[in-house]
Amino acid sequence: MATTKIIIRKGRVNEQGLTPVFVKYTHEQKSILFSTGQRIDPVHFDPKGRAKKSLPGFTKFNNLLEIKKREIDDIRLDLQMAKENPTVEAVKEKYLETHTSKSNERSQSALSYSAAFIAYKERHTKIGYDTMRQYKGFFKNLLEFEVVLKRQFTFRSFDQDWYLEYVDYLHNGRAKGCNPNSVGNKIKMLKTFLEWAVQQKLSSHTAFKKFSKPTNPTTIVTLSTEQLDHLLELDLSEHPKLCKARDLFILGASTALRFSDYNRLTEANIKSDHIIINTKKTSETVYIPLNKYSREILRRYPNGLPKFDNGQLNALLKEVGRHADFNEIVEVVRFPRGVKKVEHKKLFEMLTTHASRRVFITLSLSKRMLASDIMRISGHKDMRSFQRYINVSEKRLQEEVAKAWG
Numbered sequence: 001m002a003t004t005k006i007i008i009r010k011g012r013v014n015e016q017g018l019t020p021v022f023v024k025y026t027h028e029q030k031s032i033l034f035s036t037g038q039r040i041d042p043v044h045f046d047p048k049g050r051a052k053k054s055l056p057g058f059t060k061f062n063n064l065l066e067i068k069k070r071e072i073d074d075i076r077l078d079l080q081m082a083k084e085n086p087t088v089e090a091v092k093e094k095y096l097e098t099h100t101s102k103s104n105e106r107s108q109s110a111l112s113y114s115a116a117f118i119a120y121k122e123r124h125t126k127i128g129y130d131t132m133r134q135y136k137g138f139f140k141n142l143l144e145f146e147v148v149l150k151r152q153f154t155f156r157s158f159d160q161d162w163y164l165e166y167v168d169y170l171h172n173g174r175a176k177g178c179n180p181n182s183v184g185n186k187i188k189m190l191k192t193f194l195e196w197a198v199q200q201k202l203s204s205h206t207a208f209k210k211f212s213k214p215t216n217p218t219t220i221v222t223l224s225t226e227q228l229d230h231l232l233e234l235d236l237s238e239h240p241k242l243c244k245a246r247d248l249f250i251l252g253a254s255t256a257l258r259f260s261d262y263n264r265l266t267e268a269n270i271k272s273d274h275i276i277i278n279t280k281k282t283s284e285t286v287y288i289p290l291n292k293y294s295r296e297i298l299r300r301y302p303n304g305l306p307k308f309d310n311g312q313l314n315a316l317l318k319e320v321g322r323h324a325d326f327n328e329i330v331e332v333v334r335f336p337r338g339v340k341k342v343e344h345k346k347l348f349e350m351l352t353t354h355a356s357r358r359v360f361i362t363l364s365l366s367k368r369m370l371a372s373d374i375m376r377i378s379g380h381k382d383m384r385s386f387q388r389y390i391n392v393s394e395k396r397l398q399e400e401v402a403k404a405w406g
Contacts, residue, residue: 002027002086004072006049006065010042019043023072030088038070072094079183089235097201097344110155110194111146113202114139117193128281130260136188145169155203163187163211171275184213190260221330221350222362228253232293234324242323244306251305253363254293256378259310260301260352270298284377312354321348336341361386 003026013019018039027030044055050065053059075094079086119136121127145166147151153162170178170186177185190213197203223231232250236243251262260280269277275288290298298305308316326347333342357378364374371386380386 002076003093004076006036006069006070007033008042008045008090010038013176014039019045021045023069024144025072025076025088027086027091028165032091032092034068034072036065038064067380068248079213081363104291107152108201109152110157110197111139111153113197114193120196128279130281133188136184138186141170141186142190142321143168150166155194155197156205158190158205159207160170160210163208167214180214187211187213220358221347221355223253224327225363226326226337228293228359228363231324232296232322234320236320236323239319239323241316242320245308245313247300247305248308248313249295249317249320249356250293251349252353253359254291255288255296256357256360256374257288258314258357259260262305263307263310265305282379282381284379284381286377288377312351317351317355318348321351324348326351 005024006021007020007024008019011017021036021038021040021044022033023036025034038061040051040055044052044058046052047067051061055061055329059191072091072393074094075091079090079094084090118139120134121135122132140154149165149170151157167183167187170183188203191208191213194205194208198206208368228250233245234246236246240284248262250258251257255262257275257277258264258279259275263279264280269275269289273290275290275294276285277288278285288294328347328348329344330350331341331342332345332350360376361378364377365371371383375381375383375386378386
């Protein structure tokens with residue numbers, strides 16, 4: 001049977017005449033002492049394990065002792081509930097785990113756990129190569145911020161004041177300030193890391209839960225069905241590279257595939273009139289029905305799709321847009337270093353590999369496809385992230401207003 005009681009060590013009186021107070025835990029004739037952090041003159045100590053009323057502030061003192069005693073009792077009960085024998089060694093181990101964790105919050109570098117966090121994400125979550133690379137870049141960024149502030153970040157460092165300093169650093173303290181969406185992505189990764197630390201009992205500090213993720217509307221540039229058809233039929237026979245770049249854009253615009261996925265597409269991914277591929281970014285498998293556009297592009301390349309790097313393809317797509325006379329002016333809103341900036345550019349200047357994915361989503365919506373079906377194809381997991389890509393065309397908006405108002 002286990003017992004827990006408050007004791008003092010009369011033989012360890014200091015120069016002030018005070019002796020330390022301990023919680024004594026006994027189990028199967030073995031005992032261990034846990035410090036309460038309190039000292040008392042033996043004259044004021046009751047052998048029953050309490051301070052006498054002769055001690056000034058005895059009520060508060062006894063409350064502190066009871067809290068410490070209850071902590072040891074709770075550890076014993078937790079072990080018993082887990083059907084473990086609450087031996088002296090087991091209680092000591094659990095006690096040290098708890099107090100080492102609390103000490104780490106105040107003294108040990110939080111970033112020293114970055115490798116363990118990444119290893120955990122790799123083992124237990126479906127996380128793609130690109131996302132993993134972003135996490136590694138994020139931790140490198142935090143290490144740089146430590147150098148700037150000349151102080152080590154513990155888990156207790158991450159409070160509201162730290163958050164405001166970090167956001168300001170991301171906007172203004174680097175050679176190239178991050179845009180708000182990039183800042184928001186870093187805050188999201190930070191909160192994921194700190195939530196993991198709490199779950200792993202490395203930290204009990206939860207001030208990070210109030211960190212907000214700054215975002216600003218992304219300018220969505222898309223094409224109409226007529227423009228996509230024009231692009232498909234555009235004669236680029238004298239410009240072989242532009243022809244290949246155009247075809248890859250149309251493939252993306254008709255499948256919602258990211259550049260990182262259609263750039264590695266092979267015959268093995270084409271089955272039963274579907275593209276089936278495990279996406280590189282999210283490690284999710286998507287099933288994409290082929291349509292007349294995607295079938296035509298795949299037909300043109302029986303020996304495999306052309307290959308470009310992302311930067312090269314983006315440059316070629318702008319030339320494709322120039323040949324297609326995509327000269328309409330579009331308003332582009334950006335937030336460099338968190339400051340709103342409005343620019344006006346020609347449509348062809350905005351053609352990128354990612355724009356093709358947005359074309360698929362916006363055209364699918366205009367053709368009355370259900371958002372849930374589009375998300376299954378595009379691989380979006382929640383409506384909030386999906387919403388960023390929705391750009392309702394003026395024509396569709398006019399139709400919806402007419403339906404509602406006549």
